[in-house]
Amino acid sequence: MAWLPTFSRAQATGALAQAYTAMDNRPMPPVYQAPHGDVPGIIQAHSLDPELLRRTFSVSGALAATGLPWVDRELLASTTSRTNQCFY
Amino acid sequence: MAVLQGDDESLAPRARTLARLAVTLTARPWALTAEAVADARRQGLDEDQIEAAIGVISLFNYFTRVADATGIEFDYPTALPAFEPDRDQVTAPRPDRPVSRSVATGSRRRPRLEGLRAAWESWRAYVLESDQPISQRERRLLAAVAAEETADWAGAAATAPDGDDHLIGFARKLSRQPWSMGEADLERLRSAGYSDQAVLHVISVVAHQNADSRLVLGLAAARDKSRSLCRTERGSRPRPADPPPPGADRDPVSLPIPVRPGAAVPNRLPTV
Numbered sequence: 001m002a003w004l005p006t007f008s009r010a011q012a013t014g015a016l017a018q019a020y021t022a023m024d025n026r027p028m029p030p031v032y033q034a035p036h037g038d039v040p041g042i043i044q045a046h047s048l049d050p051e052l053l054r055r056t057f058s059v060s061g062a063l064a065a066t067g068l069p070w071v072d073r074e075l076l077a078s079t080t081s082r083t084n085q086c087f088y
Numbered sequence: 089m090a091v092l093q094g095d096d097e098s099l100a101p102r103a104r105t106l107a108r109l110a111v112t113l114t115a116r117p118w119a120l121t122a123e124a125v126a127d128a129r130r131q132g133l134d135e136d137q138i139e140a141a142i143g144v145i146s147l148f149n150y151f152t153r154v155a156d157a158t159g160i161e162f163d164y165p166t167a168l169p170a171f172e173p174d175r176d177q178v179t180a181p182r183p184d185r186p187v188s189r190s191v192a193t194g195s196r197r198r199p200r201l202e203g204l205r206a207a208w209e210s211w212r213a214y215v216l217e218s219d220q221p222i223s224q225r226e227r228r229l230l231a232a233v234a235a236e237e238t239a240d241w242a243g244a245a246a247t248a249p250d251g252d253d254h255l256i257g258f259a260r261k262l263s264r265q266p267w268s269m270g271e272a273d274l275e276r277l278r279s280a281g282y283s284d285q286a287v288l289h290v291i292s293v294v295a296h297q298n299a300d301s302r303l304v305l306g307l308a309a310a311r312d313k314s315r316s317l318c319r320t321e322r323g324s325r326p327r328p329a330d331p332p333p334p335g336a337d338r339d340p341v342s343l344p345i346p347v348r349p350g351a352a353v354p355n356r357l358p359t360v
Binding site for chain 1: 094096102103106107109110111114115133134136137139140141143144145147148149150151152153154155156157158159160161162163164170171173174175177201203204206207208210211214215266267271274284285287288289292
């Protein structure tokens, strides 16, 4: 369980529900779909502030729209996580 | 698999170059050189792709810190063995003086890719300029500590106010050793009166500044090479330097972050 309160899709209302819907509607590789079927934990970690969530993940959307191939982005992300000793 | 195991040398040349870029910009962002970026060019990446690569590395220096500081669980499907973090990893010693003129006094580089720049600036404005649930003074303090931890001296000097030990200690630990964060670190903030939403913002400011400083340092390394190419290889006139930001004439080393003796994380480590 996370150390900060998080809200699932079913619990979300108002601006948070809208933010989750916007995230759901983005083109997303299957590998990014959490097995539990709910909003991934890294997104839920921002659920106390839907505006922070929206602005933060707009950056990842902008990076996905660049000409850098997905496989390169994944390699860079994985190496960064490994270097920071982080599972994410 | 090789990436998870840290066996970057077994990767194909393009992947190996990108992995090296990510390792350096993450662990020792002050040490990223124009030559390291030039390696990426030699592997076929154009300037936009290099900028995007620096953006991905920087953004994941945000996500990893948020993941570590909030205690979320791994929830992505993968056929690979679970990655086991080394919680005892030793952090690279920080330099205690500007490592390059461009970092010390130059303007803060921003992405040239329009969509990335707009999204990044919108994110940064919200994280650093909101008044609630933590104050702008607290945000500046947290950002200054994170910038200093990244050897982003211009960022640290531009934003350094006086501050509170509990915020400074939190920012240093999350910047320097995110893998050692624990629930107790959040409890200290709650004990100091911070609400859960305020704690989220404390985390987001520190994590964002770790991302932004790496973006600045990475783009500086990338564009140093671009200017060199303009002068020596393309035969054209060098691009004029960006104007210095407000306060760039101040000596960043003379504006240390105040930390009381006995703070959880030391203010300085030996020079590399």
